[in-house]
Amino acid sequence: MRREMISGLFTMLLVLGTSGDGFALELDMSAGVGAGGAMGATDCDAKSGELRHALVAGVCMDWYFLRWGGVSLGLSTGADFSSLNYRGFTEGLPNPAYQQFGGPAATHRTADTRYNYINFPFLAVGKVALCGTRSVTLRAGGFASYFLGGVSDLTYNPEIGMATGYPFDVYTDGSVDLDDSNTEQWMWGLRLYAGTDVFTRGRISLIPGIQFDMGLTDISIDSVQPLPSKDTFWALTANLGLRYRLY
Numbered sequence: 001m002r003r004e005m006i007s008g009l010f011t012m013l014l015v016l017g018t019s020g021d022g023f024a025l026e027l028d029m030s031a032g033v034g035a036g037g038a039m040g041a042t043d044c045d046a047k048s049g050e051l052r053h054a055l056v057a058g059v060c061m062d063w064y065f066l067r068w069g070g071v072s073l074g075l076s077t078g079a080d081f082s083s084l085n086y087r088g089f090t091e092g093l094p095n096p097a098y099q100q101f102g103g104p105a106a107t108h109r110t111a112d113t114r115y116n117y118i119n120f121p122f123l124a125v126g127k128v129a130l131c132g133t134r135s136v137t138l139r140a141g142g143f144a145s146y147f148l149g150g151v152s153d154l155t156y157n158p159e160i161g162m163a164t165g166y167p168f169d170v171y172t173d174g175s176v177d178l179d180d181s182n183t184e185q186w187m188w189g190l191r192l193y194a195g196t197d198v199f200t201r202g203r204i205s206l207i208p209g210i211q212f213d214m215g216l217t218d219i220s221i222d223s224v225q226p227l228p229s230k231d232t233f234w235a236l237t238a239n240l241g242l243r244y245r246l247y
Helices: 001-021
Strands: 021-041 049-050 052-068 072-096 106-129 135-157 172-177 184-194 199-201 204-215 232-246
Touching: 021 072, 021 184, 021 199, 021 204, 049 184, 052 106, 052 232, 072 135, 135 204, 184 199
Parallel strands: none
Antiparallel strands: 021 052, 021 232, 049 072, 052 072, 072 106, 106 135, 135 172, 135 184, 184 204, 199 204, 204 232
16 A cells, blocks of 8 residues: 555646646755844733844755746755844733732833744745746745753843842743743744745855744743733745755
8 A cells, every 4th residue: 555655646746747748856955054133922912022133043954846947846854953042021010929928019020031942943945947047946935943942041020029128039030041932842834935046056055045934823821921822933044055966
């Protein structure tokens, strides 16, 4: 049964390929780095944020198996690292001990947070030939991200804790390490990429590009949040990569 399925898939690809210019087999390997901005979205009215920087670096493999004229189509995968930095504001965090111990009824929080991920994209890829050796590469699809860890620097106005005369610490300035106890371990999302060759020598090309990642997963764990919400991320980066055409 497995052999029949593989044979059927190969036959389908061959038919699709021969309906255009033919069945192609081309493999490109790319490595690149990039930087840009990261921000997020939330469904909580008390939360807002500001754009902060994002850094990315990784490798990918593009396998082209169909060709129509100057257009090649295929699949792309790989792995990359991303560091997403985000400044978030939360208005009116309630003081759970206000009625019993007095003090402020609520406080406002500013959080400067860094999230580190390793990402595994699964994308459709297309390459459009231009004049000479120039081409445009387009990728679109999804990705899965594994959370590596991070840190959140918290500032409260006002602080509510022993340093300000309160019986015990409730909300005090400091840093909190991020791990799977307070941040979801896996994140899923959508990725779009566009790049073009600016220099080619032999099998090697220099390719600047733009990449947009949009997270679809709620990365916050509501049980440890004073204000439960659905929080997601997006990042837009400008990338510079080297592509090597294996064959």
